[in-house]
Amino acid sequence: MDGSVLYLAMPSITSAITPSTDQALWILDIYGFVVSSLLIAFGNLGDRYGRLKFLLTGAVVFGLGSAGAAFAPNPEMLIACRALMGLGGATLLPAGLAIISNLFHDARQRSQAIGIFAATFAAGFAAGPVIGGLLLSRFEWGSVFLINLPVVVLFLAFAPVLLREVRTTNPGRVDALSVVLSAVGILLAVYSVKTAAAEGFSSVQAVTGVVGVALLVWFVRRQFGLEHPLLDLRLFKDRVFTVAILTGLLTLVAWAAAGYLSGVYLQSVLGYSVLSAALLALPGAAVLTIVCIKTSSIADRIGTRSALIASHFFMGVGLLLLLATTTEHGVAAFIASTIVAGVGYGLSFSLVADTAVAAVPPERAGSAASLAETSNELGNALGISLLGSLAAVCFRLFGPDVAGTLDETLDTPGLSPDLVAKAEEAFLSGLHVAVGVASVLCLALGVLALKWIPKDQGNASGETAEAETVTAAS
Numbered sequence: 001m002d003g004s005v006l007y008l009a010m011p012s013i014t015s016a017i018t019p020s021t022d023q024a025l026w027i028l029d030i031y032g033f034v035v036s037s038l039l040i041a042f043g044n045l046g047d048r049y050g051r052l053k054f055l056l057t058g059a060v061v062f063g064l065g066s067a068g069a070a071f072a073p074n075p076e077m078l079i080a081c082r083a084l085m086g087l088g089g090a091t092l093l094p095a096g097l098a099i100i101s102n103l104f105h106d107a108r109q110r111s112q113a114i115g116i117f118a119a120t121f122a123a124g125f126a127a128g129p130v131i132g133g134l135l136l137s138r139f140e141w142g143s144v145f146l147i148n149l150p151v152v153v154l155f156l157a158f159a160p161v162l163l164r165e166v167r168t169t170n171p172g173r174v175d176a177l178s179v180v181l182s183a184v185g186i187l188l189a190v191y192s193v194k195t196a197a198a199e200g201f202s203s204v205q206a207v208t209g210v211v212g213v214a215l216l217v218w219f220v221r222r223q224f225g226l227e228h229p230l231l232d233l234r235l236f237k238d239r240v241f242t243v244a245i246l247t248g249l250l251t252l253v254a255w256a257a258a259g260y261l262s263g264v265y266l267q268s269v270l271g272y273s274v275l276s277a278a279l280l281a282l283p284g285a286a287v288l289t290i291v292c293i294k295t296s297s298i299a300d301r302i303g304t305r306s307a308l309i310a311s312h313f314f315m316g317v318g319l320l321l322l323l324a325t326t327t328e329h330g331v332a333a334f335i336a337s338t339i340v341a342g343v344g345y346g347l348s349f350s351l352v353a354d355t356a357v358a359a360v361p362p363e364r365a366g367s368a369a370s371l372a373e374t375s376n377e378l379g380n381a382l383g384i385s386l387l388g389s390l391a392a393v394c395f396r397l398f399g400p401d402v403a404g405t406l407d408e409t410l411d412t413p414g415l416s417p418d419l420v421a422k423a424e425e426a427f428l429s430g431l432h433v434a435v436g437v438a439s440v441l442c443l444a445l446g447v448l449a450l451k452w453i454p455k456d457q458g459n460a461s462g463e464t465a466e467a468e469t470v471t472a473a474s
Contacts, residue, residue: 001124001125001127001128001131001147001148001151002066002085002124002128002144002145002147002148003031003125003128003256003259003380004124004125004128004129004132004259004281005128005129005131005132005144005147006027006028006144007028007129007259007260007263008129008132008133008136008263008267008274008277008278009132009136009141009144009274010024010027010028010260010263010264010407011264011267011268011274011407012136012141012274013027013078013141014405014407014408014411015407015411016140016141017072017073017074017075017078018075018408019075019078020075020404021392021404021405021408023075023076023079024075024405025384025385025388025389025392026075026079027075027078027079027082028260028384028388029380029384029385029388030079030082030083030086031082031083031085031086031089032086032256032378032380032384033086033187033190033191034083034086034087034089034090034187035086035089035090035093035373036186036190036378037090037182037183037184037186037187037190038086038087038090038183039090039093039094039371039373040182040183040186040230040231040371041178041179041182041183041230042054042090042091042094042095043094043095043098043371043373044174044179044230044231045174045179046091046094046095046098047098048174050165050166051094051095051098051099051165051166052095052099052159052160052163052164052165052166053165054091054092054095055091055092055095055096055099055155055159055163056156056159056160057088057091058087058088058089058090058091058092058095059088059092059152059155059156059159060088060152060156061084061085061087061088061091062085062088062089062092062148062152063088063148063149063152063153064084064088065081065082065083065084065085065086065087065088066081066085066145066146066148066149066152067145067146067149068080068081068084069081069082069085069142069145070142070143070144070145070146071142072142093373094373096117097114097117097353097372097373098166099163099166100113100114100117101113101114102166108296110354111296111299111350111354112296114350114353114354115292115293115294115295115296115350115354116292116293117353118292118295118346118349118350118353119289119290119292119293119346119350121292121349122285122288122289122292122342122345122346122349123285123289125281125285125288128147129274129277129278129281130275130278130279130282131147132144132147132274132278133273133274133275133276133277133278133279134275135147136274136275137273137274137275173228175222175226175228175229175230177222178219178222178223178226178229178230178231179230181215181216181218181219181222182216182219182230182231184212184215185212185213185214185215185216185218185219186212186216186378187212188208188209188211188212188215189209189212189213189216190212190378190382190385191208191212192205192206192208192209192212193209193382193385193386195208196209219231220233231371235371239452239453239454240304240305240308240453242452243308243445243448243449243452243453244308244351244352244372245352245371245372245375246375246445247308247311247312247348247351247352247445247449248348248352248353248372248375248376248379249375249376249378249379249382250312250379250441250442250445251311251315251344251345251348251349251352251376251379252375252376252378252379252380252383253379253380253382253383253386253387253438253441254315254319254341254383254435254438254439254441254442255341255345255379255380255383256379256380256383256384256387257383257384257386257387257388257391257434257435257438258319258322258337258341258435258438260383260384260388261387261388261391261430261431261434261435262281262322262334262338262431263277264406264407264427265325265330265334265427265428265431266280266330266331266334268406268407268410268424268427269327269330269406269424269427269428270330270331280331280334280335281338283335283338283339284335284337284338284339284341284342285338285342287338287339287342287343287346288342288343288345288346288349289346290346291342291343291345291346291347291350292346292349292350295307295346295347295350295351295354296350296354298347299351304351305449305453305454305455307347307351308347308348308351308449308453309446309449309450309453310343310344310347311343311344311345311347311348311351311446312344312442312443312445312446312449313344313442313443313446314340314341314343314344314347315341315344315345315348315439315442316344316439316440316442316443316446317340317341317439318336318337318338318339318340318341318342318343318344319337319341319435319436319438319439319442320435320436320439321333321336321337321340321341322334322337322431322432322435323432323435323436325428325431325432326428327421327424327425327428344442352372352375352376353372383438387434387435387437387438388434390430390433390434390437391427391430391431391433391434392404392405392430393430394426394429394430394433394434395423395426395427395429395430397426398422398425398426398429398430399422399423399426399427400419400422400423400426402415402419402423406423406424406426406427409423410423
């Protein structure tokens with residue numbers, strides 16, 4: 001809910017606190033960077049010290065970050081508060097999924113439960129913009145962060161009563177060095193990629209990237225020598241699991257970039273209000289929610305292999321439909337795109353999480369969940385930073401050279417109609433390039449899945465057989 005609101009609120013934020021192009025990207029993706037860098041460590045620590053404890057602590061931190069973001073007076077403070085929200089989010093995601101997996105030991109029930117869990121993300125995506133649109137039509141932009149607080153308060157009131165503590169029975173020693181290596185390595189590597197995409201290559205950016213990659217290589221090599229590794233890399237011996245994790249990464253790359261750029265397109269190019277833009281996204285969000293809930297039945301009917309492969313082609317074709325948008329018309333293409341791609345997103349969200357959790361014993365569920373969520377959060381961050389930056393580069397190349405972004409350009413006083421039209425065309429060109437790249441990546445991974453996953457893998461017997469196969473391999 002918070003992420004989808006932020007996409008639509010960015011034009012209002014840009015007008016209110018005037019962030020630079022780079023700062024606007026940081027506002028959007030700092031949350032994903034912090035979450036992705038800490039998910040592996042926090043998922044593992046939650047296994048050892050208690051997932052409910054991590055859930056409660058993370059909710060408090062997320063609430064504090066949301067309150068700070070709502071009243072941030074400048075871009076720097078907003079970025080810092082979004083980072084604090086990411087710190088809380090890194091504890092919430094793997095712990096929540098791990099607790100759900102522990103509640104349902106039957107593979108089929110667990111698959112259905114995780115599908116419903118994934119559907120809550122889709123429901124939040126649908127409800128968030130509508131609620132945010134209503135708030136933005138009456139209040140300042142900071143109100144979109146305040147909608148998190150009632151949820152946090154309700155959770156803190158009921159979680160201790162309804163949920164029980166779950167931890168690993170024989171956790172082993174926590175390898176502190178692995179915790180540091182994973183967190184710092186991911187953060188430095190992703191920061192380097194984001195900086196290169198937004199600003200180009202430089203000596204500082206290159207050194208940062210090399211150090212980050214070196215730390216991650218050290219982290220990976222260290223895991224093979226530990227009795228209780230922070231990340232069980234043997235899971236990747238199963239090709240279905242590997243494809244699922246890659247799918248989780250690419251799904252969020254496409255979803256984040258398309259969601260952000262489409263939100264700006266509907267408001268700043270076609271002239272729709274925030275609430276109207278949110279309502280236009282409801283059909284796709286409804287399809288996404290329904291598919292998440294029904295994914296277990298779909299996988300039982302056609303097989304997990306077919307469902308995974310289908311998710312890529314639905315996403316790829318759905319993104320291609322956005323190429324039909326123009327500066328004058330594009331609503332029909334947008335709605336069709338969100339519906340078709342929504343089928344792929346829904347299949348992906350459920351299958352990635354279910355495969356990851358089903359692949360491990362219950363005591364390692366938090367670590368597996370953290371790996372699945374890490375792929376999602378990395379995809380979310382990279383989708384905005386890489387594809388968002390690609391669209392920004394196109395705007396700078398083809399735009400009127402008045403400002404770095406479309407919203408900044410349109411806010412420039414005395415702008416002639418010709419320059420407005422040129423700015424809108426340049427933004428649309430960037431949108432087409434970005435979603436075109438995302439579509440090609442989705443279709444390419446679909447072809448790769450056809451080759452990597454054996455035809456007898458993920459048959460109609462459902463998740464039980466697949467889970468046993470993955471667990472045996474690991």
